[in-house]
Amino acid sequence: MSEIAKLIVQGKEYEFPVVVGTEDEVAIDVKKLRSSTGGIITIDPGFKNTGSCESKITFLDGEKGILRHRGYAIEELTKKASFLEVAYLIIFGELPTREQYAKWEKDIQHHALLNEEMKDIIDGFPTGAHPMGMVASLTNALTAFNPATVDITSSEEIYTAITKLMGKFPVLAAWSHCKNQGAPFNYADNSLDYVANIMQMMFRIPTEEYKLNPIAVKALDELLILHEDHEQNCSTSTVRIVGSSEAGLFASVSSGVSALWGRLHGGANQAVLEMLENIQKDGGDVEKYIAKAKDKNDPFRLMGFGHRVYKNFDPRARIIKKAADELFADLGTSDPVLAIAKHLEEVALKDEYFAERKLYPNVDFYSGIIYRALGFPVHMFTVMFAIGRLPGWIAQWREMRLNGEPIGRPRQLYTGYALRDFVPFDKR
Ligand code: SDX
DSSP: OOOEEEEEETTEEEEEEEEEOTTOOEEEOOTTHHHHHTSOOOOOGGGTTOOOOOOSSEEEETTTTEEEETTEEHHHHHHHOOHHHHHHHHHHSSOOOHHHHHHHHHHHHHTOOOOTTHHHHHHTSOTTOOHHHHHHHHHHHHHHHOOSOOOTTOHHHHHHHHHHHHHHHHHHHHHHHHHHHTOOOOOOOTTSOHHHHHHHHHHOOTTSOOOOOHHHHHHHHHHHHTTSOOSSOHHHHHHHHHHTTTOOHHHHHHHHHHHHTSTTTTTHHHHHHHHHHHHHHTTSOHHHHHHHHHOTTSOOOOTTBOOSSOSSOOHHHHHHHHHHHHHHHHHTOOOHHHHHHHHHHHHHHTSHHHHHTTOOBOHHHHHHHHHHHTTOOGGGHHHHHHHHHHHHHHHHHHHHHHTTOOOOOOOOOOOSOOSOOOOOGGGO
């Protein structure tokens, strides 16, 4: 017998079922709140206390710094699996057998060509256009070349749409980078694995042989795994709500790209690097920027710090920080902003303001330093986040559609004018 939550409002008592998740998270099911109370709703800007759905994909424990995909710990997945293997797990629910993986990789490679007319669309962008704007538009443009609506009851049609998007998204991301740089476009090379292909499409110069650096490919594969899904974050919630209107997968993911671009979300990795470079230019005065971040009159925020869910360390930040050290050691290079980032973290974590508000480095704090070491320009960092998050967006859209969830349409509390008569011009 499930527990009951009691609510007393305006002298009346109401009862609502309490639901408990796999990891003993507790929720009050208010599906019948409005109908059973004659119109009473809850209000929760930013949904800080509101669950939008039940999901079997990812579990986060913000207090303990836990991140699991379909029950597997992120620490194990980054060590023992590849990006494409984790993508299969996140989307379809189980780790693939060798045969399933071989088919998954081959089906994605089969779709790694864009219609050549996509180049006409890309030509419409000015050189130097931000790649995130191009990627959002080009993802939507895929609907022009795939106009048929996917029959959600056909697992075959969903699988084809998924492998098409997994195959074409990195290509349109790479072409957006090449357009931004005024460089020639590279095609996928299906003799390479998924992540190695991304590197060659981004950086190969047609007039020279492109030498893949296995250390760089491994670092990127691990970094992309750390971005694959993160339950109901801003961009994923956007993909779910857009998909809930029965908008297609490509259109829904395009909206997720736009949501991710914001500097409070995926755009933070670009903002972190720009912040670290400013601190470096300013003589590395970390204490000055910590003071600015604490000053309520100063709009400056410590980018890459804080998280809606993690009120302890972000497990991804820990893994990325270690991966940055290993990458630089392997490459025999260094980046002065890494030392500034570490110093900033050390000073912030000792400061009352950050401790009180449980503000720790998040996934974006160190990731940009690795992207830069791999050769990505700063305006490509969020595109790389999008490539990483694509499997999560796909998995969450698929789960929402297969669950037949209703169209997302929140209510509101109206606090504007009561009824009033129209005022003619000469009386205003
Ligand atoms: C991602 O949701 C996800 O899972 C996202 C993500 C994913 O994988 O999808 O993990 C990826 O988006 C990571 C977050 C990247 N964004 C940033 O690094 C931008 C900087 N951080 C923030 O702006 C902020 O911490 C958020 C947006 C991440 C979280 O915002 P919340 O949960 O709405 O918290 P809040 O803004 O209400 O802050 C609570 C307090 C406030 O102070 P008080 O009003 O209580 O005095 O903490 C302060 C804030 O001013 N605060 C910060 C701060 N973050 C919060 N103060 C200084 N610097 C910061 N970075």
